[in-house]
Amino acid sequence: MYEQIKLSYATDALEPYIDKVTVETHHGKHHATYTTNFNDLAQKAGVADKSAEEVLANLDKISDETLRKGIRNQGGGYYNHNLYFEMFSPNAVKAPTGKLAAAIDKKFGSLDACKEELSKLAAAQFGSGWAFLSTDKAGNLTASNSLNQDNPLSEGKGLIPILALDVWEHAYYLKYKNLRPDYIKAFWEILDWGKVSARYDEVVK
Numbered sequence: 001m002y003e004q005i006k007l008s009y010a011t012d013a014l015e016p017y018i019d020k021v022t023v024e025t026h027h028g029k030h031h032a033t034y035t036t037n038f039n040d041l042a043q044k045a046g047v048a049d050k051s052a053e054e055v056l057a058n059l060d061k062i063s064d065e066t067l068r069k070g071i072r073n074q075g076g077g078y079y080n081h082n083l084y085f086e087m088f089s090p091n092a093v094k095a096p097t098g099k100l101a102a103a104i105d106k107k108f109g110s111l112d113a114c115k116e117e118l119s120k121l122a123a124a125q126f127g128s129g130w131a132f133l134s135t136d137k138a139g140n141l142t143a144s145n146s147l148n149q150d151n152p153l154s155e156g157k158g159l160i161p162i163l164a165l166d167v168w169e170h171a172y173y174l175k176y177k178n179l180r181p182d183y184i185k186a187f188w189e190i191l192d193w194g195k196v197s198a199r200y201d202e203v204v205k
């Protein structure tokens with residue numbers, strides 16, 4: 001059973017950056033539906049005993065095309081939103097610590113440059129999709145964007161996402177309307193780099 005994460009904050013706790021109704025709808029409806037559908041499809045495909053990461057990293061092993069496409073979308077939606085909602089905090093730590101801080105400096109030059117790169121990828125993603133910061137097991141970072149619910153896990157490069165920025169319209173349209181860049185700017189105010197750093201330390205041992 002794949003479990004949708006419970007929010008560690010109240011649905012209005014991310015105001016004014018992300019509004020209560022958007023959190024309620026996004027987590028309570030969209031994410032809940034991805035979770036239900038992924039559980040259903042994973043059962044049908046006979047992969048429900050595997051972790052979501054393992055399933056998404058091995059999509060090509062699902063021979064039935066309809067199930068493979070369904071799991072790519074619904075499993076991606078389940079996993080991406082767990083990561084997205086997990087990394088917010090109303091009292092967000094504003095900079096990475098320890099090993100992640102050093103890895104960001106090495107890859108991007110500075111935290112500001114890293115945020116700039118991810119913001120650009122998020123703004124440039126045509127239509128629905130995501131921007132990700134990922135790491136390989138050795139700790140090398142990659143910034144990328146993707147269409148729909150596609151995840152770096154599925155690219156076969158050994159990447160594991162540690163930060164996910166949702167740029168589907170359902171993530172921002174109620175408050176920001178067509179102004180996606182304003183939502184992206186607000187995202188950084190509530191993204192907790194302490195949590196991202198902890199995830200990096202879990203992945204890179």
Ligand code: MN
Binds near residue numbers: 026030081166168170
């Ligand atoms: Mn979403």
